Amino acid sequence: MSEPTLSASSPAERGPSHAELAAAAATTTTPHAGTAPPLAKKVPAERTHHGDTFVDDYEWLRDKENAEVITHLEAENTYSEAVTAHQQPLREKIFAEIKARTEETDLSVPARKRGWWYFTRTEEGKQYFVQCRVAAADTGDLRADWTPPVIESGTPIDGEEVLLDGNAEAEGQPFFSLGGMAVSEDGNLLAYAVDNAGDERFTLRIKDLRTGELLPDTVENVFYGLVFSPDGERIYYTVVDDTWRPHQIKMHTLGTEAGDDVVLFEEDDPGMWTGFDLSPDRTELLVSVGNSEYAETHTLDLTDPAARPRLLLSRDEHVLHGMDPVTIDGRRHYVVTHNGGPAVERAVNNMVSLVPGAEFEKPFAEQAWATVLDHRDDVKIEGTAVTRTHLLVALRRDTTERVQVLPVQGLGTAAQAEPVEPGFDEELYTASLAGADYESPIVRIEYTSFLTPPRIYDYELATGALTLRKETPVHGYDASDYVAERDWAVAADGTRIPVTIMRHASVKADGTNPALVYGYGSYELSMDPAFGIPRLSVLDRGVVFVIAHVRGGGELGRTWYDDGKKLAKKNSFTDFITVTEHVVKAGWAAPNRVAAMGGSAGGLLMGAVANLAPQLYRAIVAQVPFVDTLTSILDPDLPLSALEWEEWGNPIEDAAVYEYMKSYTPYQNIAAVPYPKIAAVTSLNDTRVLYVEPAKWVQKLREVTTGTDPIVLKIEMDGGHGGASGRYEGWKDRAWDYAYVLDALEATEKL
Template sequence: MAGSALAASLIGGLIGGLIAGAASAQQTDAPPRAAKRPHQVASPNGARNDDYYWLRDDTRKNPDMLGYLAAENAWADARLASLTPLKTRLYDETVAHIKQDDGSVPYRKHGYWYGSRYQTGADYPIVERRKGSVTAPAEILFDQPAMAKGLSYFSIGDYAVSPDDARIAWAEDIVGRRQFALKVKNIATGRITTDTVANIEPNVVWADDRTVLYVEKDPVTLRGYRVKAHVLGTPATTDRLLYEEKDDTYQMGIARTADDRFVCIGVQSTVSDEQRCAPVAGAATSPAAFAVIAPRAREFRYHADHLGGRWIVRTNRDAKNYKLVTIADADMARGTAGWRDLTPASDTVFIEDFRPFAGFVAVDQREGGNRMIRLLTDAGASQAVKADEPGYRMALDVNEEPDTPWVRYTYGSLVTPTTTYEVNARTGERRVLKVAPVPGYDPAKYVTERVWAPARDGTRIPVSLVHARGVKRDGTAPLLQYAYGSYGISMDPGIDPGRIGLLDRGVVFAIAHIRGGQEMGRGWYDDGHLLNKRNSFTDFIDVTRYLVAQRYAAKDRVAAMGGSAGGLLMGGIANMAPADYRVIIAQVPFVDVVTTMLDASIPLTTFEYDEWGNPAQKPYYDYMLGYSPYDNVTARAYPAMYVGTGLWDSQVQYYEPAKWVAKLRELKTDANPLLFRINMEAGHGGKSGRFERFRQNAEWQAFMLQQLGVAG
């Protein structure tokens, strides 16, 4: 929607008087109140009334809805006005910890060194390459500051250079709804071709010098479901269909193998994978060229890569925490009977990822709650890369050329800036390529710990902590506790420039590695989803109570924060243990679980039946209804709350938090502030640009510090 039209809709909504209390909020000092309009949400297990269902508008043009959101933004502006100086200080302090003209560590591919660099004050980087040497003249691939000029949102999701190194294809989003467009340009001339394809995933792969493969999205559900081949210079309407996924519980992606010999289409659900690969020569023209590595089956997951006459596969077949197997090219026709174990199954080591090299494999794994790297030679020798802190994160970095003994990886912790290393798999030599600069930061001023909090069922929950060295463990400090706890996504420790100002003000920061992630292996995830989802909520609450009991924090100075599925966590603890928290920050929160999961037209719903359950089935319906934050709001006292969303969010639709806030305003019995910030020009990740994130963060940080009684 054009900016002027959006403004007109907002004004019309405010003047129309159709939102109860919206127009009078600024005059009476009362918060906005959304009108109640009874609506029956049907399901196979009975109907439920939803008074705020009308706030859903898929066109995002309804003046009543837009008027209510505008009133909420105006209310937040008014309540936060006095915090403007603190907000400004927090933002300025954060920016002071950022090296504004920083650049990435260049990596080599096909004789070119690729990298990116920021100019001082720029929100977006310049992406470039240099032929033969890092000191050669730069070819500009993307001048993103220029590309983003005049746009309220800009993102390049993926890019790929053609095999002849002459052209570059990329996926571009200028709305924030993750509906990308394919674009192509000639690198030498900078001329953008007429080739464009709308509504694709941020995933592009070249099959040959003239053909780009992409994943087309369903226009309603936004599910990537078709792989197509676009030949340069031809209309998109003639693009060849290479594969269509009929099962709407699967999503897909495309990639080349490490040796560039195959193009693979991978489809995945929560509990199943299937991968089909074709030699590069036939990938663009023949759907029949794609052969399935192993057919899909429930509770069978795998991912395959190819190098040196063999396939290497990460799989959970007979290994809950995954293992690596190999398949000789000659044995592919035998299926899984031709698989040979490269690593054993383990109850304590979870294999997260891998990268094949000539003569060895770099394994990205988890053990004891930490993510680490292990190097495994073809001869069977194993070498772990050393770490020196109790809580840390290692991860494989960009390794585009497999014919080298040097493996690039990153290391960081809650006090150690992200450091890019490379280690020699033959000699063990390790060298630092770059320490991410953090101006004005001294790691010696801070302390990090790893503690284990007992959950109510006896499970020990790992917790990563950081605080300034002078903070006393005497039960008086303020605490910010963060977690995610869904989809098997693990939250690893790392430095955030926007967190340093909080630490310097005496705030203790904790990451609760709750069940629902995979920090402790696949069983950790299994114990935190479907009919075990409540464990995620109770784990978080039990970590809070443990940290308070151990005098890391004051009982009445605890803040909780989570976003997306972590926002569901925030909604859950707000209903289950509101007295344990002084303030809750919920960003883009997934809080209307049952209604959303009943609607297969909503993006992501069908992918996630194996994450949350399908509420068409009564056991799941009853269980989900028992914890869904929106459905469990009652007349009670709630903590102070800051809720954020984006109007164009495609992952958690804006109307979920809008309905939740409206219901909280109706029923909550306390006088604690409830603020709802709606970004009208952004999606799930907020506005684009490297500084904009910190500007948005400074607002909720200022609000949180005020509620915790922390001096500015």
């Protein structure tokens, strides 16, 4: 496949100067007339790798402790507000529409765990969830005992306890995010972790649920995930290093100082991520170390305070895998989802095996793994979960995520039962496991589609009965007013690219419509069918909402991912352009009324297509965009950079990777062309994509573009990777993004 060449012209040849841009902004008749963009000073910084030197004039913006940097970012916000001020009424309308459609006072379906029904409440006017529980009954009637109680929105029930009120926790704080919660086996203690900055470093606290009092124990700088020991005397948690890479598993004993916490496991490889999962029977911790290519698993006996992690499967075998412990006939086994085993050379879409625990004591090549589900080219096995009686399998077929169920008894033998898959009546949907207690006779399945609000089903394992427990209410919504359908675009190399087209039912393919094309395409993450209330405001204004399922995602299995990473990354960008051209040619979009949107790695996608095909788009919204990719990946001391080598390649050691990344990194390939309207949206405390990337990108775009369309940076000064905290603030963020797009597409009025 021939790929478009991304420009790498020198800064001296990149179009009008800052002064000329400022003059153009001051004389234009657009709504931002008289407003000049903030112009950052140039402080040339050289970077040399593999004999290539790059001069970066705006690298100084990285120092957020510099008052001049903060002043500049505040000026960017002022400019953004001025340029988009005329969109404020539209933002308010969209926010009001989101709010009116949302059941503000609502609650989740209670989930039973160890003698309690746990659920969350939301209350009108309040930003955060309230975590609650009520005692469960044990009558001996399994079906009755596992049928969730009927609880009314806004009405407490007898015996209801509030475990944690996010609104009270957030009071007086600039930001609030909950990084994990765990309740001790006896139900008396609650461990929870809170972030008040947006940098994903949490403070661990413990609450006595009998008294409501906080214990004196406090542990700073913990990461996601908390687990109690079975006796409730110890808490296990992860810690990140200076690059925000989780690298340690630690144990805190209640009543001791945090400085005395024991490091149980430490991973020194900067390219490996560490985490853990609690076994379904809550007696074992599975410590996993890995990247996108291979993994390693250790086990830790939680019943023994002196236990230390024991290796099960080494990274040296280069097997990407996950494990679920299960006891069968009194013997410990492990259900292993993997892409290769002792007798399997390669299973790119994964297979499932059952392995007796004793087998891991043997050399890898001598271990006996019994096949439960074999590899298939047309099915990607995503993972598994277990109850005492059943194995649950998450898989993807025809781009759609599904669930299969089969009994534990007979697994891996001739007596193994055939998997059963709960059936649903839509073509494009997502069915995923939402909860499965080890002792439960039912499992919970969450179902949604582009047109169906989230539903919660209980699936009875013994009978296969599927019971709808709840569908999220959406006020004033009629699914028949909208259409969601699958289409396919064809890339230059003949690859068929899945395309989702959503529209109001009255919109026809007549070549006149405004369209918004959304994409991501990295880390094997799939843009699965899901309902979104904010999206309705876009569809109601006649915009065709398109999702480009580009290579680099996981929609069509592991090969789809592999074909959009490392030295094949440009496929993600050209696929997106192909999809854009396809929807125009098919009549779904007018050629001069198309916008693009993507976030994080999807923001890299936005930056790349802006360089490759700026003429295709009226506007581009890049949310927390990864647009200075090469700079970040070249510095292993930056947050998470070393972990990214398995996604992009290692440009430090490999000159070919360096040259390839240099050829597409948006910041280094800005050309003297008329760029469309561009909005970069970011957060000061984001640790995944640093604010400096969009800040530098915006400056260089303004410097080089030959057009006069405004380029703005909107930065949340108290937010993280997901923006500001709180649901209402989140709705305001979506309203801002969509109003920006609708204004650019001249689609501000409802049909």
